[in-house]
Amino acid sequence: MATAQELYDALRDFAERYAAEPRLKVMNRDWNRVIHVAPTDLEDADFTLTLKDGVLTLQRGAPQAAQLVVRADSETLTDLFYGDISPTEPYMDGRLRVEASEEDTMRLDVITLMIWGE
Amino acid sequence: MDLKRALTLRTVVSTSAGLTFATSTFIAAAQMAQSVAGDSAWLAVLLAGLLALTAAASFAEMNGMYPSAAAIRVYLHRGFGERLSLIVSFLYIGVIVAVLGAEAFILSQAIEFLVPAVPSIVWNVALLLIVTLVNLRGVETAGRFQDVVTYGVVASLLVLSVAALTRPGVELVRPFSPGSFTGLLNAAALGVFLFIGFEWVTPLSEEVTQARLVPVGMAIAIGLLCLVYALVTVAMTTTVGKGALAGSPVPQMLFGQRLLGVGGxxxxxxxSLGASATTFNAGFTAGSRFLYAAAREAVLPKWFARVNPRFLTPQNAVLALSLVTLASTVAVYFTRKYVLLVDLGAAMESIVYVLVALAVIRLRRLEPDAPRPVRAPFVPWLPAFTAAAFAVLALGALADDPWAPVVLAAGAAGIAAYVARVVPKLRAQAQAERAARVGRRRRPASGRGEGAGPQEDG
Incomplete structure (x- = not known):
């Protein structure tokens, strides 16, 4: 199990890598979404990733409303946002749940693909 | 937190039923009528539909536990482990793609029926080209479009069937006497083909206004399909005759023409175009995303994971799928073995229903405390019955054509060998590449685990 701070650091790292990839800003300029990152084994350790005009920001706490909810245990989420594991593996074995439309789920995966190039 | 959800029961029903409607289902319906006596094919439709309802209960429980677009890949992984899950998923997608090839052939035959000046192979290639471009472009099927198409197809088939059955002088022959039990069983086995795809609605579970709408919608869709197919099957046999229907790749066109002339x-x-449109789109979308995801988890070469930078669609997976579908449709064009693909589709779908039902039983034992928003009734008895019934139907479908078991067994053996020999190498290669990049990963291994302290950005 990861700690809330570890997960926060992983998300911040993810946001920094996103910002360092200019193609992502162009790609997502019209894709305004609120993403709720919800660890299943930590209390009060929810986070919100907000994509607006291609810019990704990170906030502590759960959003009022979200288009995507990324749900898994804290260890999986931390590994995932650090890029230590591909999101597909935990998604396929049921550890990772993405509550969103198929198109949004695909877009999120493509973002990780462009950040880590796998 | 509240996830924004938009889809209603109307769209869940239209999606579940709409993905099931296909032009090739008219061939399955015509074949079913051959297996039973008189005008009793509706009994086989009803039997297949009731059994599909029991399978829907298993899908509802699994989808509640693991609401994922990957669906059976996840269910079977949880129930039986990765290897079986991979083999069955690859085989299932392979059969679906082959059936899409048959669907393209049958639809092009229907177009040629009305426009004989242009050979069907031209329509065939043109249809595949359109589907490929649409999927490369990534056009979403909007809920309202799905509603209009599905309810348009349902209304048309109901009106035409009732018109056919209420013509003066029409009298049903032995509507309650299907003849031999084996004949009824064979017809019901083919009847499974009529319901292929009702469960493809499960990925919508994250977009519906209430979680229970998906299982309820699946049940309503199966009921609607039972009604429509029961009526249209009997209407076709009374209007055209079983002999003429059996040898035709376009039984529905013969029916329309006999009933209302060229207008019919x-x-x-x-x-047919409405029925095929959503089937093609769903089949290509599901197939290409499966190939893309398989490449992302290193069970297929990375080439399949290449994404179109403009439309964010898995372009190489779509192109690969198009080529395989084209090969299938050309093979069907020259061999006319489209009924073989109907048999294979029915058998493969039955096998998937067997395994999902068994996964329900197994997971009740392995994961007794896992949250189950929807619970299948009468576990283990109902899923055990579902598994046994569809195992028999799978055998029935495979017995319909001597090539069907050969093709399926060869496909399963090839995929099993691929999973055993090639996948470990691909995985090892992916791990090595990941390890080579570990230097730019910031999470130290020692920082993992409970109680690890806060970590500074490095």
């Missing part, structure tokens, strides 16, 4: 044939062509 044109109406049935419109129905």
């Amino acid at each position: 044939a044109a109406w049935m062509l419109a129905v």
Whole structure:
């Protein structure tokens, strides 16, 4: 199990890598979404990733409303946002749940693909 | 937190039923009628539909536990482990793609029926080209479009069937006497083909206004399909005759023409186009995303994971799928073995239903405390019955054509060998590449685990 701070650091790292990839800003300029990152084994350790005009920001706490909810245990989420594991593996074995439309789920995966190039 | 959800029961039903409607289902319906006596094929439709309802209960429980677009890949992984899950998923997608090839062939035959000046192979290639471009472009099927198409197809088939059955002088022959039990069983086995795809609605579970709408919608869709197919099957046999239907790749066109002349044939062509449109789109979308995801988890070469930078669609997976579908449709064009693909589709779908039902039983034991928003009733008895019934139907479908078991067994053996020999190498290669990049990963291994302290950005 990861700690809330570890997960926060992983998300911040993810946001920094996103910002360092200019193609992502162009790609997502019209894709305004609120993403709720919800660890299943930590209390009060929810986070919100907000994509607006291609810019990704990170906030502590759960959003009022979200288009995507990324749900898994804290260890999986931390590994995932650090890029230590591909999101597909935990998604396929049921550890990772993405509550969103198929198109949004695909877009999120493509973002990780462009950040880590796998 | 509240996830924004938009889809209603109307769209869940239209999606579940709409993905099931296909032009090739008219061939399955015509074949079913051959296996039973008189005008009793509706009994086989009803039997297949009731059994599909029991399978829907298993899908509802699994989807509640693991609401994922990957669906059976996840269910079977949880129930039986990765290897079986991979083999069955690859085989299932392979059969679906082959059936899409048959669907393209049958639809092009229907167009040629009305426009004989242009050979069907031209329509065939043109259809595949359109589907490929649409999927490369990544056009979403909007809920309202799905509603209009599905309810348009349902209304058309109901009106035409009732018109056919209420003509003066029409009298049903032995509507309650299907003849031999084996015949009824064979017909019901083919009847499974009529319901292929009702469960493809499960990925919508994250977009519906209430979680229970998906299982309820699946049940309503199966009921609607039972009604429509029961009526249209009997209407076709009373209007055209079993002999003429059996040898034709376009039984629905014969039905429309016999009933209302050229206008009736044109109406049935419109129905066919509507039925095929969503099937093609769903089949290609599901197939290409499966290949993309398989490449992302290193069970297929990375080439399949290449994404179109403009439309964010898995372009190489779509192109690969198009080529395989084209090969399938050309093979069907020259061999006319489209009924073989109907048999294979029915058998493969039955096998998937067997395994999902068994996964329900197994996971009740392995994961007794896992949250189950929807619970299948009468576990283990109902899923055990579902598994046994569909195992028999799978055998029935495979017995319909001597090539069917050979093709399926060869496909399964090839995929099993691929999973055993190639996948470990691909995985090892992916791990090595990941390890080579570990230097730019910031999470130290020692920082993992409970109690690890806060970490500074490095």
